[in-house]
Amino acid sequence: xxxxxxxxxxxxxxxxxxxxxxxxxxxxxxxxxxxxxxxxxxxxxxxxxxxxxxxxxxxxxxxxxxxxxxxxxxxxxxxxxxxxxxxxxxxxxxxxxxxxxxxxxxxxxxxxxxxx
Amino acid sequence: xxxxxxxxxxxxxxxxxxxxxxxxxxxxxxxxxxxxxxxxxxxxxxxxxxxxxxxxxxxxxxxxxxxxxxxxxxxxxxxxxxxxxxxxxxxxxxxxxxxxxxxxxxxxxxxxxxxx
Numbered sequence: 574x575x576x577x578x579x580x581x582x583x584x585x586x587x588x589x590x591x592x593x594x595x596x597x598x599x600x601x602x603x604x605x606x607x608x609x610x611x612x613x614x615x616x617x618x619x620x621x622x623x624x625x626x627x628x629x630x631x632x633x634x635x636x637x638x639x640x641x642x643x644x645x646x647x648x649x650x651x652x653x654x655x656x657x658x659x660x661x662x663x664x665x666x667x668x669x670x671x672x673x674x675x676x677x678x679x680x681x682x683x684x685x686x687x688x689x
Numbered sequence: 690x691x692x693x694x695x696x697x698x699x700x701x702x703x704x705x706x707x708x709x710x711x712x713x714x715x716x717x718x719x720x721x722x723x724x725x726x727x728x729x730x731x732x733x734x735x736x737x738x739x740x741x742x743x744x745x746x747x748x749x750x751x752x753x754x755x756x757x758x759x760x761x762x763x764x765x766x767x768x769x770x771x772x773x774x775x776x777x778x779x780x781x782x783x784x785x786x787x788x789x790x791x792x793x794x795x796x797x798x799x800x801x802x803x804x805x
Contacts, residue, residue, distance in 0.1 A: 582729075608793055616698075618779060618796035625791060675720050675783045677794060678749075681731040685781065 575600045577665050577680035584685050586655045593640070594650040594683045595667035601620045604670040607679065608647040609639070611660040621663075646672055652685075692716070695780050695797035702804055708767040710800055712780030721763035722794060723747075723755060725755035725776040738763055739785065770804045777801050 576599040586592040598607065610622040624632045624639045632639040640649040652659055662684050666677040696711035714721065720739050724732040724747075734747030736755040744755050750775060756764045763782075767774055781794040 606791060610796075616777065616799040616801070618781075618799075620793040620795070623793060624793040667731075675792065675794065676722070676734060676737060677732075679732040681729060684732075 575667060575669060575678050577667050578677055579665055579680035579683050581683045582673075582681075584683055586652075586685065586687055588657060588687055588689050589654055591651060591653045592655055592685065594652070594663050594665075594685065595681060596648045596650065598648060598667050600646075600667065600669060602669045606668045606670065607639070607641070608668070609648075609650045610664045610666065611659075612664065613684075614661070618664070622650070636683045640678070655687045657687050657689060660685060663680075680683050693780055693782055693795050693797040695800050697800050698798060700800055700802045701704075702767075702770050702802070704772060704804060706767075706769060706770045707772045708802070708804075710765040710767075710780075710802070712763045712765070712776055712782075713761050714763075714782040714795070715761065716782065716783035716784070716795070717760065718795075719760070720783040720794075722781040722783070723753075723763065723765045724779045724781065725749070726776075726779055726799070732779065735765065738786065751753055772804050775802060775804045 578597045605626045607624045611619045622634045622637045636653045638651045662682045664682045665680045692715045701784045722737040723735045738744045738757040754766045778800045780797045
């Protein structure tokens, strides 16, 4: 069965430092996509970054990058130069291609707190 | 920008009531989803719809039903509300995917539902 595991319930990082949020996934399907979402305390889910299983390069979007290690089935999110506004819940999610209608399987999330 | 609008941010209802949660998207997306979010459990899929009048059960459909009479609107119905349905409910939409694609789900701001 497909599964997403986020082992860090909570993380602290000093402002302006980099932080890595861990995500491992489990699937036997070769075609899948991995997403990261941010959820501030206000509740909305904000899409951050995407990595496809066939993508050769690690995805980057501004201060966000995805450390994709396919053999280890990990897709860690790296946030560079943390800002106070980065304090939020972060969710890793996976979709399996081929008939899934884009359904996402979510991890339980990591709460990131950025300290001034 | 994609806009997904949920009718209420906060809602308080009584046990046994029939509760309607409404979701509207303005981007002509084919796929729409309802999730509930509980602390420590992440997001769990209740129902999804890939076309008007089409629906599929997600992981936790018990106690819920859905309606999609128009493409832009997807309603979640609690037939007889119970206290264990107190939760955050999130609606999402997505363009119909190809077998491989990076189209994310776009979320509404969520409805915090309390059943007393």
